[in-house]
Each structure stands twice: as structure tokens, then as C-alpha cells.
Amino acid sequence: MSTLRNFSRFITDTIRIITTGGPIYYAWVALLLLLIGVGANAYIGQLHNGLLVTNMRDQVSWGFYIGNFTFLVGVAAAAIMLVIPAYIYDWEPIKEITILGEMLAISALVMCLGFVMVDIGRPDRFWHIMPVLGRLNWPQSMLAWDVLVLNAYLVLNYFVVTYLLYCAYTERHYVKKLVTPLVLLSIPMAVSIHTCTAYLYNGLASRPFWNSAILAPRFLASAFCSGPAILLILLQILRKTTKLSIKDEAIFKIAELMAYTMGFNLFLTAAESFKELYSGTEHMVYFQYLLFGVKGHNTLVPYAWASIICGAIAFLLFLVPKTRTNWVTLNIGCVLIYASVYIEKGMGLIIPGLTPDALGEIYVYTPSKTEIFVAMGIFALGFLVFTIMLKAAVPMMLGEFTINRSPKLDAAAAKSQEPA
Amino acid sequence: MTAQEPCQPSSGGQCPSTEEGSRREFLGVAVAAVAAALTGCEKLSAEEFLQDKFTELSKSEVQTVIARLEKEYKEKYGKEVKVGNAPPVPGVIFGYALDLSRCIGCRRCVHACVKENNQSREPEIQWIKVLELEKEEGVNLQHAEHYYNPDEVPREGHFYMPVQCQQCKKPPCVKVCPVGATWREKDGIVVVDYNWCIGCRYCMAACPYGARHFNWGEPQIASKDVNPETHYLGNRPRPKGVVEKCTFCIQRTREGKYPACLEVCPTGSRKFGNLLDKESEIRYVLENKRVFKLKEELNTQPNFFYFYGV
Numbered sequence: 001m002s003t004l005r006n007f008s009r010f011i012t013d014t015i016r017i018i019t020t021g022g023p024i025y026y027a028w029v030a031l032l033l034l035l036i037g038v039g040a041n042a043y044i045g046q047l048h049n050g051l052l053v054t055n056m057r058d059q060v061s062w063g064f065y066i067g068n069f070t071f072l073v074g075v076a077a078a079a080i081m082l083v084i085p086a087y088i089y090d091w092e093p094i095k096e097i098t099i100l101g102e103m104l105a106i107s108a109l110v111m112c113l114g115f116v117m118v119d120i121g122r123p124d125r126f127w128h129i130m131p132v133l134g135r136l137n138w139p140q141s142m143l144a145w146d147v148l149v150l151n152a153y154l155v156l157n158y159f160v161v162t163y164l165l166y167c168a169y170t171e172r173h174y175v176k177k178l179v180t181p182l183v184l185l186s187i188p189m190a191v192s193i194h195t196c197t198a199y200l201y202n203g204l205a206s207r208p209f210w211n212s213a214i215l216a217p218r219f220l221a222s223a224f225c226s227g228p229a230i231l232l233i234l235l236q237i238l239r240k241t242t243k244l245s246i247k248d249e250a251i252f253k254i255a256e257l258m259a260y261t262m263g264f265n266l267f268l269t270a271a272e273s274f275k276e277l278y279s280g281t282e283h284m285v286y287f288q289y290l291l292f293g294v295k296g297h298n299t300l301v302p303y304a305w306a307s308i309i310c311g312a313i314a315f316l317l318f319l320v321p322k323t324r325t326n327w328v329t330l331n332i333g334c335v336l337i338y339a340s341v342y343i344e345k346g347m348g349l350i351i352p353g354l355t356p357d358a359l360g361e362i363y364v365y366t367p368s369k370t371e372i373f374v375a376m377g378i379f380a381l382g383f384l385v386f387t388i389m390l391k392a393a394v395p396m397m398l399g400e401f402t403i404n405r406s407p408k409l410d411a412a413a414a415k416s417q418e419p420a
Numbered sequence: 421m422t423a424q425e426p427c428q429p430s431s432g433g434q435c436p437s438t439e440e441g442s443r444r445e446f447l448g449v450a451v452a453a454v455a456a457a458l459t460g461c462e463k464l465s466a467e468e469f470l471q472d473k474f475t476e477l478s479k480s481e482v483q484t485v486i487a488r489l490e491k492e493y494k495e496k497y498g499k500e501v502k503v504g505n506a507p508p509v510p511g512v513i514f515g516y517a518l519d520l521s522r523c524i525g526c527r528r529c530v531h532a533c534v535k536e537n538n539q540s541r542e543p544e545i546q547w548i549k550v551l552e553l554e555k556e557e558g559v560n561l562q563h564a565e566h567y568y569n570p571d572e573v574p575r576e577g578h579f580y581m582p583v584q585c586q587q588c589k590k591p592p593c594v595k596v597c598p599v600g601a602t603w604r605e606k607d608g609i610v611v612v613d614y615n616w617c618i619g620c621r622y623c624m625a626a627c628p629y630g631a632r633h634f635n636w637g638e639p640q641i642a643s644k645d646v647n648p649e650t651h652y653l654g655n656r657p658r659p660k661g662v663v664e665k666c667t668f669c670i671q672r673t674r675e676g677k678y679p680a681c682l683e684v685c686p687t688g689s690r691k692f693g694n695l696l697d698k699e700s701e702i703r704y705v706l707e708n709k710r711v712f713k714l715k716e717e718l719n720t721q722p723n724f725f726y727f728y729g730v
Contacts (some may be wrong), residue, residue, distance in 0.1 A: 049637060049638075050635070050636055050637040050638060050660045050661055051619075051634070051636050051637075051661065052543065052636040052637035054636075056636070057636065058624065058630070058632075058633050058634060059630075061621040061624040061625060061634060062621060062625060116620075119620070119621075120618050120619045120620050120661075121617075121618070121619020121620075121621070121634065121635070121660070121661025121662060121663075122617065122618050122619045122659075122661045122662060124464060124469060125616070125617075125618045125619075126618065128473075128599045128601075128616060128618050129598050129599055129618055129620075134599060135473055135476070135599055135600055136598065136599065137597055137598055137599055137600040140595050140596075141595065141596050141597055141598045141622070142596065143596065143598035143620065143622050144598045144599075147598065200622075201625075203596070204592065204596070204625055204626050205592065205628065205718045205719075206592060206625070206626055206627060206628035206718065207625060282560075282562065285562055353625075354625065356561075356562065357630055358627060358628050358629055358630040359549060359551060359561055359564060359566070359583060359629070359630040360551075360560075360561030360562045360563070360564045360566075361564070361566045361630075
């Protein structure tokens with residue numbers, strides 16, 4: 001009974017934290033809400049007119065939405081990668097960061113589900129694909145698998161984050177026997193969501209660009225570069241703006257781990273390119289379209305090379321200890337790796353998979369304005385979810401905001417007493 | 421012979437051979453669609469929203485659904501549209517064979533198919549795609565011309581290859597559908613339940629033949645053009661946002677008729693029949709001609725064959 005009462009206080013206090021803040025916080029949330037509004041408006045237009053307002057067509061039937069979805073599944077998976085050194089090697093400096101990783105995963109998953117939702121032609125039939133409620137074609141369809149693992153992963157992370165924060169709020173130590181197995185479970189789950197998403201493409205014999213055995217390993221390798229890149233920048237912002245102490249050591253350790261995964265990612269990309277280009281079968285045409293253009297169509301070419309070059313420079317910056325531990329070069333590296341993987345796992349994966357199409361036609365796809373606005377709205381939604389979670393989580397993690405202590409309310413109480 | 425037009429670049433982007441032109445066309449179609457939405461053509465009834473997958477419906481539920489659809493079509497098109505649900509005929513598996521040495525690429529099949537199967541005219545959806553291939557290159561899809569439009573066909577040095585749903589025995593599109601909205605019937609026809617499809621387009625990515633088409637916009641057919649003889653799993657008018665494909669004219673072939681594309685073909689390139697009937701023409705072709713399957717290496721095992729008759 002008291003648990004129930006405490007939990008409802010936890011909820012109301014959380015709501016109070018996220019609705020009170022400084023002018024910068026309000027401005028940031030207002031900006032995100034504005035962007036969400038713009039996205040929602042574009043989506044309403046799409047609902048009325050159909051997906052005709054996108055630039056996807058029968059030839060290229062997936063585009064910007066599914067590209068972003070794929071990239072974000074990687075972010076969601078990689079956020080948990082930090083849990084591996086923290087728990088397996090019991091490496092203390094990273095441990096406090098894992099809850100941030102889990103919140104990042106939740107936000108990324110919210111965006112993933114958003115991108116799937118806006119991509120389907122009949123959102124009114126979304127219930128058909130829901131477990132129990134609908135009729136999932138499981139275990140045949142990889143998309144059915146993906147729906148299951150993504151939702152399970154979301155629930156798992158959501159539970160762990162809520163539980164840890166609730167414990168911090170009620171000033172109790174969390175039950176290790178409950179948390180440790182769940183956190184350990186989230187590691188294979190993280191691998192499985194990205195593997196499932198890779199298999200979704202991998203299993204299609206009709207698309208030689210995707211039908212390669214190293215697609216899933218490439219997905220994981222690239223995700224383990226981009227996910228931590230986001231976290232590294234986030235951690236630096238957090239320790240500047242909050243009292244959260246994150247040791248340099250932790251940041252440099254993550255950067256070192258990233259250097260290895262980046263090297264591996266570049267190696268896998270090279271292995272794939274070599275096989276296709278050297279053997280030169282009819283399947284080469286998709287790589288050609290990506291890297292050199294086909295029949296004068298070369299929209300993707302500058303992006304593809306930008307991705308490779310950014311990745312290579314970032315790899316060198318993270319490999320050399322001197323540049324890895326220099327804040328300027330470290331942050332440049334993070335931005336470069338993020339850009340590199342965003343291109344590679346977004347448009348660089350989806351578009352050459354579908355171009356030329358199954359009958360050899362080249363339809364040059366670039367996202368329409370609607371697609372860009374809707375995507376922007378979904379990213380803003382993800383940022384909003386993350387912002388709100390951080391806003392509530394940081395003071396709780398620091399022990400500043402608990403069931404017995406709430407600085408804001410004390411201050412307010414003090415103020416109300418002043419005139420008297 | 422003169423060739424009929426390829427699908428028009430003005431048809432709202434289903435044939436985006438030109439990159440620039442199509443954007444303006446969107447606006448026109450979009451405005452029309454908004455108008456349709458505002459006039460209430462898009463209303464979604466609770467019955468439609470809650471309808472279960474076709475294969476799970478009882479006989480009486482099927483009758484209710486069909487009655488509802490027929491009523492909706494009558495309201496929309498102002499004429500009686502019959503929605504049949506004839507089951508597969510026992511002892512029949514349909515097969516199709518196409519004579520590459522006879523086909524002249526006139527595209528009459530493409531347009532007869534659109535007329536018969538109630539495809540959207542704006543934007544126009546076509547279930548058959550005729551590829552113009554170079555004799556020097558053979559069947560090499562990377563050298564295919566999709567939008568050929570000369571004064572006369574066949575063009576010197578070229579041959580023509582119509583591609584439509586290959587009605588695979590191991591259809592990759594069926595395997596990938598996350599909700600089981602598409603399946604292979606006992607007579608070998610791969611069908612879609614347009615009321616269960618969620619429009620994720622995974623099947624389109626999985627199909628090696630480009631045979632699946634999506635209703636990117638609200639399908640537009642003039643009342644006078646609607647073919648009132650339809651089948652639930654075939655040519656009944658489709659809603660926006662779902663996938664459709666060739667069904668070997670299920671509404672005709674289950675009644676013992678030929679598909680529309682075969683009947684209109686002026687060269688006799690198209691052969692159709694029961695693969696289980698030893699006396700059928702299709703069996704004669706398979707047993708006596710040089711036959712091949714498109715993308716045989718993918719092991720989709722099509723029931724659609726290409727052959728060289730002469």
C-alpha cells in the first residue's frame with residue numbers, strides 16, 4: 001500500500017520536475033514542440049493524400065523513413081554496449097553512465113516506432129501487426145520478429161530505468177538480484193534487435209546488395225561506432241550543465257573501444273566492397289550505383305564517399321591516443337563518425353539496395369519535403385522524450401530530488417515565507 | 421504494328437523516367453485526393469476497421485463483408501459491382517507460358533489488364549511491364565528499356581519480354597509479410613487481402629520480379645471504366661495504401677475463362693492452362709519447347725514460364 005502511495009508520489013513529482021525549469025529548458029522544449037508540430041502537420045497531409053506525397057515509388061518502395069529507422073535501431077542497440085564493459089569487467093567509471101545509455105535506447109526506440117508508423121500505408125490497421133491483438137506471421141516474417149524484439153527491448157529498458165530511478169527517489173538501494181540479470185539480458189537483446197533488423201534485409205534474395213552474410217556483423221560494428229559517438233558528446237554536455245560527475249577516464253575508455261569497432265567496421269566494408277568489385281558479377285551494379293553512379297545517375301556518390309572519408313578520418317583520430325584524449329579532436333571525431341554511419345546505415349543502405357530495381361530500372365530517389373518534415377518531427381519527438389527523461393533522472397541520480405528532499409519546493413516554500 | 425503507349429509520365433509518378441516532371445503532377449493528384457477526403461469518400465466504418473483477415477472469416481462473415489463492399493462500391497461508382505469469392509477449382513494449378521520469339525512488345529496486354537482489373541488510372545498502376553531487350557545482350561535486365569516508345573514495334577535488333585507476377589511456388593513475398601495478408605491459393609495464385617494489408621511494402625522489397633504495386637495515392641477510376649465483375653481476392657477496387665498484383669485474372673480463370681492479357685494478345689504469344697491436365701496446351705509447351713524461368717537461381721519456382729516457340 002505504501003509502495004503504491006510512494007509510486008504515485010514518484011509520478012507526480014516527476015511530472016513536477018519536468019514541467020518546471022529555467023528559460024533555456026523552456027525554450028528548448030518549445031522549439032522541440034514546434035518542430036513536432038511541423039512534422040505532425042506534414043504527416044496529416046500525408047494521411048490525406050497517401051504516400052504519394054513522398055518520393056518513394058514502386059521502384060524504390062522504401063526510402064528516408066526506413067533509412068532513419070535502421071540507423072536508429074543501431075543507436076538503440078549501441079547505447080547498451082556501454083553496459084558490457086561496465087558489468088562484465090566491473091569497470092566502475094562507466095557504470096553510472098549506463099542508465100543514460102538506457103534512456104538513449106528508449107528515445108531511439110520511440111523514434112524507430114515513429115518511423116515505422118509513418119512509413120506504413122494503413123496506420124489505421126497498425127493493430128494487425130501487434131502481438132496477441134493482431135495476426136503476426138511469426139516465425140516466417142523477419143518483420144514480425146523485429147516487432148517482437150523491438151517492443152521487448154523497449155519494455156525492458158523502460159522497466160530498468162524506471163525501477164532504478166524509483167529506488168533512487170525513495171532513497172533505497174536497488175535489489176541487485178533483480179537488476180543485474182535484467183541489465184545482462186539487455187546485452188543479448190541489444191545484439192538481437194540489430195541482428196533482426198539486419199536479417200530483415202539480409203533475407204531477401206531479390207536484393208543482392210543486402211543479401212550478404214556479413215550484413216548483420218556490419219550493422220553491429222557500425223552501430224557500436226555511432227551510438228557511443230552520441231553518448232560521448234552527451235556526457236560532456238551533462239557534466240558541464242549538471243553536477244553529474246563523469247570521469248575523463250570513462251570518456252577516453254569509450255573512445256578507445258570505439259577505435260576498435262571503427263577499425264572493424266571499415267574492414268568489413270572493405271571486405272564487402274572487394275568481393276563485389278573484384279568478382280564483378282552482375283550484382284556489382286548496386287555497389288557501382290552507390291560508389292560511382294550508373295548511366296549518369298550519381299546522386300548518392302558524393303554521400304557515399306563522404307561517409308567513407310569521414311569514417312576513415314574518425315578512425316585515425318580515435319586510434320591515436322594523443323588525438324583521442326584531446327577534447328577538440330575527440331569531438332570532431334564523434335561528429336565525423338556520426339555523419340559517416342548516418343549515411344552508411346541510412347540512405348546508403350536502403351537506396352542502393354533498391355536501385356536499380358528488380359527489373360533493372362533506375363529511379364533516382366531523393367526524399368520529398370514531406371518526408372524531411374515528418375522525419376524532423378520524429379527526431380524532435382525523440383529529443384523531447386530524452387530531454388524529459390534526463391530532466392527527471394539527473395537530480396534523482398544525484399540524490400538531489402528524493403521523496404524527502406525536493407530543492408525546488410523548498411525554495412518555493414522559502415520564498416512564500418519571505419514577505420511574511 | 422504500332423505500340424501502345426508506355427505508362428504516361430503524367431500518371432502521378434508511377435513511371436518516373438523523368439526526375440523533374442513528376443513533382444508538379446503530385447500537386448494535382450494531391451489536391452484531388454484532399455477533395456475526395458473532404459467529401460467523405462475516405463470514411464472508415466467500424467466494421468471495416470475491425471474486419472478480420474479473409475481466411476479467418478466464416479462463410480456468413482464473408483457474405484456480410486461482401487455485401488458491405490458491394491454497397492460501398494455502389495455508393496462510390498453509382499453502379500452495381502459484383503464481388504465474387506469463387507474458391508479454387510480442385511485438381512487445377514494454373515500455369516502461364518510466354519513465347520519470347522513471338523511477342524512484339526505492343527503493350528496491348530498491359531492496357532487490357534488495367535481495364536479488366538480495375539487498376540487506378542490516376543496515378544496509373546500497371547501489373548504487366550514489357551521490357552525491351554537487345555538481341556545482342558539477351559535477357560540482361562541491366563540493359564532493359566522500360567519506357568521504349570518508337571513509332572513501330574518490334575524495333576530492329578530488339579526483343580520484348582513482358583513481366584508480371586510469376587505466381588511462384590515458393591513466393592518470397594508471402595514469406596515476408598508480417599501479418600499474413602498475402603498467400604498462395606490451392607490453384608497456385610498468390611493473392612492479397614486488401615482489407616488486411618498494412619501497407620508496409622516488405623513484399624515489394626522481397627519480390628524479384630517487380631510484380632507488386634502500391635497504391636501511393638487514392639486510386640481513381642471513372643465509374644464508366646469500372647469492371648463490375650470482380651473477385652474479393654482479385655480485381656475489386658482497392659483502397660489507398662495497400663499492395664496489389666496480378667492474380668492471373670482470378671475472377672475469370674476460376675470461371676474457366678482465359679486471362680485478359682492472353683485474350684487481347686494479337687500474336688498468340690501467351691499460353692495459359694491447367695498444369696495438372698496432361699492434355700493442356702501449357703503442358704504441351706513445357707514438354708516440347710525450350711523453356712526457362714526468370715531468375716531461376718533464386719529458387720522461387722515460378723508457375724510462369726518463358727519459351728522460344730520458333
